[in-house]
Amino acid sequence: MKRTRLEGTPCPVARALDAVGDGWSLLIVRDAFDGLRRFGEFQKSLGLAKNILAARLRLLVAEGVLELAPASDGSAYQEYVLTPKGRGLFHVVVGLRQWGEDHCFAPGEERSVLVDLSAERPVRRLQLPAQDGRLLGPDDAVVKKAPVRKARAKR
Amino acid sequence: MKRTRLEGTPCPVARALDAVGDGWSLLIVRDAFDGLRRFGEFQKSLGLAKNILAARLRLLVAEGVLELAPASDGSAYQEYVLTPKGRGLFHVVVGLRQWGEDHCFAPGEERSVLVDLSAERPVRRLQLPAQDGRLLGPDDAVVKKAPVRKARAKR
DNA sequence: TCATGTGGTTTCGTTTTGAAACCAGCTCAG
């Protein structure tokens, strides 16, 4: 059977994972944040088979996460660049990074680090503020089911 | 061939995705945040085949994201509960949720929403602060390679 | 005690992944 798709779900998490939840996609996006743009750059960085990379890039373009642009170096080739939708994944990638730092390294093991470009110092932790500014953790928030919205009750 | 594993990489994002990047895992974690604990609850919520669910749960337990606990209702069954490592995925799940809200719904389409439990109001956006408190976006931060560690700096 | 619910495992067909070979269009040295 085909890979299960969760198109109808009202859960934004499921929809997000449906779009970019296949493991390679977010790594491609991570590399795109790091400035990679060309097919060959992604392939070298990720070390995955070219057919898979081609399929993933096609998918990400179809999703609107990446878009094809003429090469910036004047050659006749093309580049894959993040769209605004793709750049929106920034916090997701950072979240994965911070979790990986916390839980996936042996003590003392070397790792790359995310630094604030203008100050050259590491960034702080992601924060989830409530309306009043308090920072929320896993036990402070719950998902509320989608309100069964009648026609145009927005606002 | 085997599914490619990125064990040696110094990139925390890759390690994180290696652990929970298979699509179902983060949905299971999402459901665990929502209070689901039993095999049958996950299966009903996600609608995936039982063999797949069993394999994923085994994996997540092996990774230390979930752990088995005796059922809280006194029966002889067991429950899957988030470990601290698993709860650490909170910001990742929230990040996916907010991205999904922003980019994966048609305007006006109903969606579930994450609310601050104590105030019953929706949470704000995730934020990534720099050391000085400024909030950083995709263009304000850059990954710095792991420091090349000399010979026996391994402690 | 026997029917049912829970939490799986097994089996088997389909889909996806991955490696390698292949190939077409571009680029560049000569």
Next chain:
DNA sequence: CTGAGCTGGTTTCAAAACGAAACCACATGA
């Protein structure tokens, strides 16, 4: 302008993962 090598793929084929359904053991509860 020409041929060698690069870039960015596609094709082919085997191995692995996924998914549905059947099966099964133990717990529960009427």
